[in-house]
Amino acid sequence: MDRRTVLKGLAGAGGLALTGFAAPAIAQGAAARTLRFVPQANLANFDPIWGTQYVVRNAAAMVWDTLYGIDDQFVPQRQMVESEEVSSDGLTWTFKLRPGLKFHDGEPVLAKDVVASLTRWSARDPMGLMLKAIQSELVAVDDKTFKWVLKQPYPKMLFALGKGNAPCAFIMPERLAQTDPFKQIAEYVGSGPFKFAKSEWVPGAKAVFEKFTDYVPRQEKPVWLAGGKQVLMDRVEWVIMPDPATAAAALQNGEVDWWENPITDLVPVLKGNKNIGVDIGDPLGNVGSFRMNHLHAPFNNVKARQAILMALSQEDYMRALVGDDNSLWKPLPGFFTPDTPLYTEAGGDILKGKRDFAAAKKLLEEAGYKGEPITCVVAQDQPITKAFGDVTADLLKKLGMNVDFVATDWGTVGARRAQKTPPSQGGWHVFHTWHAGADCINPAAYTALRANGDKAWFGWPTSEPVEKEITNWFAAKSLDEEKAVAARINKAAIDDVVFAPTGFFLGYTAWRKNVAGVTKGPIPLFWGVSKTA
Amino acid sequence: MLAYALRRVLSTLPVMAFVALFVFSLLYIAPGDPAVVIAGDQASPADVERIRANLGLDQPFLVQFGSWVWRLLHFDLGTSIFTNLPVASMIAQRLEPTLSLMMVTLLLTIIVAVPLGVIAAWKAGTWIDRIIMAFAVFGFSVPVFVVGYILAYVFALKFDWLPVQGYTPLSQGVWPWLQNLILPAVALGCVYIALIARITRAAMLEVLQQDYIRTARAKGLGQGGILFIHALKNAAVPIVTVVGIGIALLIGGAVVTESVFAIPGLGRLTIDAILRRDYPVIQGIVLLFSFVYVLVNLLIDITYTLVDPRIRY
DSSP: OOHHHHHHHHHHHHHHHHTTOOOOOSOSGGGGGEEEEEOSSOOOOOOTTTOOOHHHHHHHHHHSOBSEEEOTTSOEEESSEEEEEEOTTSOEEEEEEOTTOBOTTSOBOOHHHHHHHHHHHHTTSHHHHHHHHTEEEEEEEETTEEEEEESSOOTTHHHHHHOOSSSOOBOOOHHHHTSOTTSOOSOOOOOSSEEEOGGGOBTTTEEEEEEOTTOOOOSSOOBTTBSOOOOOOSEEEEEOOSOHHHHHHHHHHTSOSEESOOOGGGHHHHHTOTTEEEEESOTTOEEEEEEEOTTSTTTTSHHHHHHHHHHOOHHHHHHHHHTTOGGGEEOOSSSSOTTSTTOOOTTGGGGSSSOOHHHHHHHHHHTTOOSOEEEEEEETTSHHHHHHHHHHHHHHHHTTOEEEEEEEOHHHHHHHTTOOSOGGGTOOSEEEEEEEGGGGSSTTSOGGGOOBGGGSSTTOOBOHHHHHHHHHHHHOOSHHHHHHHHHHHHHHHHHTTSSEEEEEEOOEEEEETTEEOOOOOSSOOOTTOEEOO | OHHHHHHHHHHHHHHHHHHHHHHHHHHHHSSOOHHHHHHOTTOOHHHHHHHHHHHTTTSOHHHHHHHHHHHHHTTOOOBOTTTOSBHHHHHHHHHHHHHHHHHHHHHHHHHHHHHHHHHHHHTTTSHHHHHHHHHHHHHHHSOHHHHHHHHIIIIIIISOOSOSSOOOOGGGOHHHHHHHHHHHHHHHHHHHHHHHHHHHHHHHHHHHTSHHHHHHHHTTOOHHHIIIIIIHHHTHHHHHHHHHHHHHHHHHHHHHHHHHTTOOSHHHHHHHHHHHTOHHHHHHHHHHHHHHHHHHHHHHHHHHHHHOTTOOO
16 A cells, blocks of 8 residues: 555545535634645745746745736736837837835835846846847836847847746845845845745745735736736735645645645545635646657657657556546647647647557667667656656557666756766666646747757757747747747657657646635736635 | 763764764765756756855865864854755754654653553453554554544544644644644654553563562562562663664654644655755754764663663763
């Protein structure tokens, strides 16, 4: 009997016992003004420019505001900005801040703060780095106005400033933003709708956010990271729970109010409890990834990579992850997030239909594979990568490959995947990961899709057509143009097998029904959320 | 005795130094790089190198070790790579929950295990003995997390008597503090109770066969007096030893128990730090645990002299 089986069984029993049995343990009064939230991971650090984990970004979005915010149509809307103006040659962008912006220490938000913040952000963010490379100057014109002058037009400017991909262009006080972007800030002062209670922070256990009463929300309806961020709770407490069964029990017991990402095994239990609401959390989901090392044989040969695409069954990967719940996954014969404007299946036929092992084996032979060990590095402490790794080991064996299955932890995978040395000398052939669907809606934050050799993501793929089309996307001025470019990127990335997508999958979120206003979004959104006793 | 205790405390210094060097070396050669974790997926190798340089991780082994020892000599455990908080304050923050859990578990264990062991020895070979020993085998065989889930289901979910998770500091009242500790202490205590009950039984059985026990019986002393005054005191040395050794088990068990019951203690901090390769935190915790082990051993040795006057140092 393993731990997962036990927790599933007991949590299930708990769910049955609790049907119709409401017993909130939290007292009335102050507790009713406190939302207790179980995040996806521990908030281990809190500098959203220095550390780029999703959980840091999610917490930072409560504390720091951005100049723009994307809405559910992926359109950047004004947030801290009142107006913007771009010169006719597209080179000079002039922004004016909206009135009433104040930091949590009571100081007004000034243009100099924005300039310092954007300077720090642009040293770490891929889009920021692009902007920095073509920047003439970034200066404060007066207290409320700043100007960004470029050497060449950058049509994606507003998306860069409003995107939700880490690191986001969060605005900090100048004194914090002047910190070396490769060092952590020591204060957590923002101008967002929540203040971070540093004195109550217990990394690994608890993080507390208090309503910032001086925050002036926009008047528009809130949609994702855009619009009016109306805070209806006095406090939001993040309770870190490493054990899913405990989180499930605490939610059923009323000790917590909202669990960001319940594991699939426990969802039926939560669904069976009439006091708990369950729904898809992030509609943009995730893109599974089977990453091959393009530097070493056999995967330095495109035929070997194509053999993998020809043989892999995305359904196998997805079933290993989500079980029988068909609403949680989709086949993905491409790279972009399904149901988003740039989604395309152009060139994706190789991932569709019956899997052809005979043809795949033939391709492997043509690639010169002769039974050498294939080092598959798998993080066992991540359920997603563990599931993917098991399926891959089976797949490679069926293809007649000699699998060297290296079961380890994510910390080791993180370091090992950066090794360019041959697998026999500490390098690797295959590792698995997944990308948040929000990062895959377009090439802006889609680092994993880049194919610029040594500068590309782990695996270091080289594909001139992919790179050329990504450059074209950044220059594209209309959605139609972007879609056409995306189709060409998709085809080129499949032809050269930048990486192998293992499918698109979604995750649930669960909350107690006395909590109102939980909405779907690429990150947990706490504005508009309220709770009754 | 005082001189002995002082000598023992001083003798811990080379042990601690060796542990420090060993742990530092182990972490240095272990795979994994905190800079990679921090830099995230978007970072270039140059970014990772810059972070490593800022953290001092690019320095040679001896330089890193030397600077760590230098800080230690100044009572500075360093700063967490990830949280940017002092390691000493992170440990201090987590000390109370773990100590509370260990204390309540230890107390519960002694209260339950010693009488059980005594009774089992007294009733050796009977159904009472067999039931107690069966319980001991069960307690020893079932993993802590399984017991934890069962307890949480019954007492938290089904009856709503106790909370599922969390920790309330003692400063907020004894009952709120205890409320959060009962279930984890019982879960963690099961193994420990089983161990001590078995050792107590074995030690008592040996003592109960001694001549002076027969004499005490012949003199008409009551069963309680024989068991708890004459026999238990003479069986105490192995029991005290196993209680001390059990503290090591408690520290190990606390890691799982703290996860299952979401208690923000040192066990969870250790696991988090190891998974993230937060070297200063790992080193700080290992040093603390080593010191605790040495101290517990010293206390056990001193306790021997109290329970058995024949032992002298």
